[in-house]
Amino acid sequence: MTAPLPATAEVARDMTDPVSATAEVVTDTATASTAALVQNADRLGLKWGLKPATVMEVGASIKIVYDGDTADITAVSMIGQVDIGDRVYVLFVPPSGNFIVGRVETASTGVLAQITSTGNTAFGGETSLLILPTIVFPVGRALQVQGQVAFTATNAAFALFLLRRGSGTGGTAIGEWEFPSAAGGVANEAVLFQRFVNTGTATTQLTLTGISTVGTCTTINAAPFGPCWFSVEDIGPAAKFSGLTSI
DSSP states (O other), rough: OTHHHHHHHHHHTTHHHHHHHHHHHHHHHHHHHHHHHHHHTTTTTTEEEEEEEEEEEOOOSSSEEEOOHHHHHHEEEEOOOTTTTTTTEEEEEEEEEEEEEEOOTTTTEEEEEEEEESOOOSSSSOEEEEOOOOOOEEEEEEEEEEEEEEEESSSSSEEEEEEEEEESSSOOEEEEEEEEEEEEOEEEEEEEEEEEEEEEEEOOOOEEEESSSSSSSEEEEEEEEEEEEEEEEEEGGGGSSSOOOOO
């Protein structure tokens, strides 16, 4: 009665071959399907992506345009307020949408040039006070000129300060400020501020000049009122600032 046992065990071993073959077929099919899905994930919109873009519209919704594209799409900012013209990094997460996750900083952002006085300068007729070195202004950017001049006056009148292109008093005036001047050794203070945009190619020096309408004024270089200084700063995309004069 014990003879049939080996034959039964041998039959059981033979039944494993069809099962193994079926498992291999299923596995091979799944692998092929997965590989095809990965290869086509980008085309099917299933792939996350991080791309640079430009903010085109803000308000009830934010619209951006990806670099290399022309269509604007809606995005959600994860970095707080953004403005028109901002360069940003956008994470595309299907199927949820587009999320602004960072800013694309430009090397030009910040102070482009600054100069500080090294001594007192007297001026009656127009006189150069401070001259900035040659600056290559970044295209499509807004620029802010600011400065401070402390001075004394021999007569109670007015002091005029002009911002001119180039080096010296002969360049085109692109900014002008007027301040009353008290006489008798009183320290007068002029705070200068103006904004421009650069929509084309501009490479130039800038000169700050001074004129006294009556008598003579003299800048104050020593503390606590001095030294005198002025600077030019890149403050962001020109699209943010409408109605500004081109530098």
